[in-house]
Amino acid sequence: MTETQRTPEGMSSKPRIKPADAEDGRPVSISARLGRLQFHYSGKFRVLQIADIQDGPKVSKDTIALIEASLDAARPDLVIFSGNQIAGYDPAFAKSFRKRRWCEEAIPESALNHTRELVRKAIGQFTSPLASRGIPWVVTYGNHDFQCGLSNAELDGIYREFPGCINPPSDALAKQTVYMCHKDGSPAATNGEETDAPISASTIPGTFALPVMDVDCTRNVLGLVLVNSGDYAHGGGFGTPSPETLAFLKALPEHIGAKSMVFQHMPLPEYYQVLKPVAANAAFAMQGYRKHADTYYVLDEDRTQAGGYLGEGISCPDESDEFEALREGYFGVVAGHDHRNGFVGEHEGLLLIATPTCGFNTYGPAPAKRATRLIEFDIRHPYEPRTQLLEFGELVGKPSSKRAYTYAVNQTAPGEGEGDDLLRKPSLWSQLSGLFR
Template identity: 60%
Template sequence: MSERIQRGSADDERPISVSAKLGRLQFHRSGKFRVLQLADIQDGPKVSSDTIRLIEAACDAARPDLVVFTGDQIAGYDSAYAKTFRKRAWDYPKEGATNAAELDHTRELVRGCIRQFLQPLIDRGIPFAVTYGNHDFQCGLDNAELDAIYREFPGCVNPVMAAPEQIGAIAAQPADANGLLKDQTAYACEPGTFALPVADEERKRNVMGLVLLDSGDYAQSGGYGAPSQRALDFLDAVPSAIEAKSLIFQHIPIPQFYDLLTPVPPTTAYAIQGYRSFDGSCYVLDEGKTLPGGYLGEGVSCPDVDCGEFHIMKETDGYFGLFAGHDHRNGFVGTTEGIMLGATPTCGFGAYGPVPSKRAARLFEFDIRHPYEPRTQLLEFGDIVGKPSSRKVYTFAMSHVPTNPGDAWNLMRKPGTLATLAAAFAAAVASLGFTGKRK
């Protein structure tokens, strides 16, 4: 964006969410519409105060119509959920984990966690939409139950899951966000997968759509999973229902993100080793395909197998972009085959990520004159908040200690003697099995 968003002013009396004031997601009289993406809060029952400060500052600076959470809000592996923990969705719970009292305790902990990071939105009257990642369910609650908990809070637009017989021909249903968007409709598929039309100022037509997609969690063959077939069928049907192109928000990136990268020799400064199917090469951002100011801090952790999502986006001509979280240290935007792809870093301080000043929310500003070409920028902690208040040693560890040996070697490719020495130590730590907070 040509103009950087500044910190919000206490004297600014404009409504935080214009759409909430109007009762529906729609473009303003100014011809603008704004969305704020929050990725990978990934914290336990006590959410970091710096995460809350970033959410508050981003909402005040961006004044979004809608906030989108793109998964891994809940660190399901946190020790607080040990008695109901499920490593994989197909795992049976531990012996005794189905105890009603233990599950009730987990529900209350999760509800309290959600309340903390939603409170800045509730206080400001901002509607929000939620999808899920590969850690949310690990607390022992599936996405359907998490969806129900989110809907308890004012502003949630997640619709009730569609019945199986409704999937063939998707139909609009109310998504009033507990009265905050009383005239809003949604197209529902399954928990974390739904579409929201965005209307013009006069509500005569849909200008665009916002699709939240549950991108799956883990594959039984290893690595990360993919959207369900039901979700992919839904994705195929959305364009004809909304009658406009849509932007997809999901947790796990798709393999086509690697089209935005350039293979380079391993000795190249800042080169990053690819993930699993792509780990035979090292990469940097392709400057010809990505916007200036982006950064690649870790390999793009996509599924091993292409599920066909990008093909659907192209064949239907119903989508103009896809933005994901998941890779906490990546923050870039580019275009491949006419589709905008973007990686958003973590906004949380409870897990690994970039240095504190670079943890961020992503703002999208749409213009009704060219709605499929949004301007986007990262609202970084250092710019809109300042210095973190968290424990310095802990924050350093979450920013600099690698989550695996490959990350340690990536760190060694950063120029400078200090980085090399730090990376050598980090590689030794990683080889001993220290993983820090998880991806």
């Protein structure tokens, strides 16, 4: 299996999409210009996943630099924040910190008000690059967001205060209805006005679906589904999507009329199916998590695409029914959570994608390997997307911070990302080698 599955003949080596000119004030996203998610006339649709910012109210400058550089390089139609944007355990949230959702200790309203303002400060920082470029975005939640003391439902309301957010409003969630977007991309409940871009919403904040239409807006080509994958389980370990979320996933394909890709925070237990058990002393072996803790693993080269890396065991629920819910009507799952993992695998026809952290105030791989993920869909084969990690070392260079970073990756040289360069830029090696010819 290779990263580049199909390449049009005669494709130029030059970037097809250039950064916006200084005088061009139009939104970068074609979908934002049109007020609906749809493929370009080129037949492409691009998503940028941003995983595990995991920061407090003062977001790292290097994290923001990576987001800005990724947006300018990829020019995505949509950005998906896949959970753990907020490090709820940050000392700034100490007075409202909640270790688990079910903790019943009352939090003073004054502390919650302070936390709300700090959360707004953080969100404003990491979404500002999107607002200035006119790029729509959506968000789901992980196991640390709520720990600041605010529920996912309240966080959802705060996110919707910011320009470009198209998460469904609370009334759509409560009524399990479909809502639309204004033509400028801002959310609007269906109330008889002329609107575009239907979005199917569940009752769970962070769980909803966005259909992507063809060029002529005659049909849905694919669905992009955000899933609130849960946080912690009673008794230890990580949680799973709620029964309501699983019911939503099972019912959705009939409404979309096309296959969908899921974006969520937590990886599925089936991610272990694209790994290979090895001896504990094998090169680059990583110990599994909880029920897999007695086994060491490396990526299975027959089940994963070249260029990926495993830097820690898959931290997933012990058991989950989600994979079964995705057997019909879905073609892939994109997750974050494991900050040191970056790979693309396949199990029983479903793509299983792991994206490392982009954050610089949390643990992760070496600074140069912290990344966002570009996923490019082609209308000719929409269920066979191409994907690439957009790495800090390639896009930005050296971090501004002098702090010491600890990291581990499961191969000597992760090399040129995960395969084909979707940005169509010449590699550094090709540029340097040309100097000596």
